[in-house]
Amino acid sequence: MGDNSEAREAVGEYKAGWHDPEDSTIRFDFGLSEEVVREISNLKNEPQWMTDIRVKAFNHFSKRKMPTWGNMSMLEEIDFDNICYYLRSSESTEKDWDDVPEDIRNTFERLGIPEAEQKWLSGVTAQYESEAVYHSIREDLESQGVIFLDMDSGLREYPDLVKKWFCSVVPYSDNKFSALNTAVWSGGSFIYVPEGVHVEMPVQAYFRINAKNMGQFERTLIIADKGSSIHYVEGCTAPTYSTDSLHSAVVELIALPGSHIRYSTIQNWSSNVYNLVTKRGIAHEKAKIEWVDGNIGSKLTMKYPAVILKGEGSHAEVISVAYSGEGQHQDAGAKIHHLASNTTSKILSKSISKNGGRGSYRGMVTVSPKADNCKLNVVCDALILDEGSRSDTYPTMEVANATARCEHEASVSKVSDEQLFYLMSRGHSEEESLAMIVNGFFEPFTRELPMEYAVELNQLMALEMEGSIG
């Protein structure tokens, strides 16, 4: 059973499902109020404008209704009064792993983060519950003026830059969960790449929830100045608990003229985590934004990485995969708005559902009347592995300019017995054969990932295929 057993040894059942003792230094009571919001801001010694925006966002959150798409019955189950909105386990953000509290350091070592950092990353930030516990960036990048900080440090050290761009792409009033995030955000990454600087190796953020009933609300802001480029990678895991946790992030990308931002995510939350995330970027003239988005874990994910093509000749790509197993609903997709002429976009969405899991592609592409000669291409493929699993596609295209060239393809397929028999006749067990088909289906996605992530994703999928043959 070559590959499978290796994968099982390497990753265990849900490999990241263990938890540490909850030794927090500051822990808020469950539930949310204006007082909690002010207290978080106070604790962080924030400028008044940030406190004000948090409070406004909280008021908006309180009034705002739940989204009316996705999985409304699952959303209604979220108990906002039974979530801890702020939890600090370490006094400070360290630059040396040796200074990180031992429990937490061990956790990240088990997740392979320090090792990956040494081998192939330009910088790492590791967030545990509400705060970043470790942060570092390669010196050569720092000397070129690249800023890579956790968001709280970013606000302290570069308040003007943060004030200029914070909420500029995703206003707090965008949706209920962007309001919640703006009210109680903590941690996340702040990145500024100066004009013309290319960050060759990826920088990585790793988000870990450890406590029960935890809410993690990181906030990420990436600004790529003219002609610069950066690849940001994020990973995330949590322990498996019987009660639910909430992860609700907001990510804002600003790609100034001629720059290139690639943002890759492998989301592998445990199956008790609600993952309700707003991700959006603005691409200026001839800039390029790519979202590479893999959703493997979580209970319910609702996430539609978006790009606003504001500048002429800008380009957007959203490549995503979603795997929905038992009890999971991945409601994922993409949003692209062509506001300027000669802009191009490409959406590739691949979803697999198994054991009653549900995958939905929800996409929106718009072309404004003033945007001439836009090209857009949408491909969504679904693979259903058994009866009772479900796949839906909700594509929307609003094209208000007749010069646009639009292509849309969708397919739903099942694994055929003949395919399995063919692979099995070459010495591969039924599970291995299924994993080959599944990994092949995801290949257009995995080839976009750094190799280390591609290997990990293939191993994860091999593991998910175990015991799936009835």
Next chain:
Amino acid sequence: MTLLEIKDLHAGIDGNEILKGINLKIGPGEIHAIMGRNGSGKTTTANIIMGHPDFEVESGDVLLEGESLLELESWERARKGVFLSFQYPQAVPGLQVGNFLRKSVASIRGEEEAKGSAFRERLTKAMEALDIPRTFMSRYVNDGFSGGEKKRFEILQLMLLKPRLAVLDETDSGLDIDGIRTVSEGVNAAIRGTDSGALIITHYSRILEHVQPDMVHVLLDGKIVSSGGPELATKLEEKGYEWLKKE
């Protein structure tokens, strides 16, 4: 010891009996051919030997070197040395040819044989023999392959997997004369001069001009109605199958 023995095999699909008592013995180093028209049970025979889950064996046995295969999964049979060259090889989009070959060799021949320069050399040699360009390695398994490419790829797998018994199901169909010659050379290289054996299933005698069989069997309505040397194939080509019915 007999390499492959089929004993009074009755088998079918969806409750329909297709094979009605087949007996066949192939010794080490032998190449046998089964000829017959559409619907005579040729592909059923191939599927039963490889263990296709849709086919049911009612009675009889299929033995490889004295050991029954019938209780084994198809992947277990493959690891024991059974190989099937498919009439309709399946596409697996996203699965790269090179990667797939290495994994298949590793699971059937063992990890050692799938590693390093020795494997690459063997692969390069086999590809040259089959006129397969290097770019083939990065394509996806049978995805968008022409009929001829699919058949060449099956024989490439045969040459690398070095099975004890190779069953070739209509490997010649969809190939031109040059294709048949190339593929036949591959089969000869894999089987001749070894103690492995092959069962070639075909409509036509053309491939048998290049891969000289030791025995030819004629399958008609689920039974072997005639067996003989290579001359039987020539006779069938000239006279068709009708004369057998009359006898």
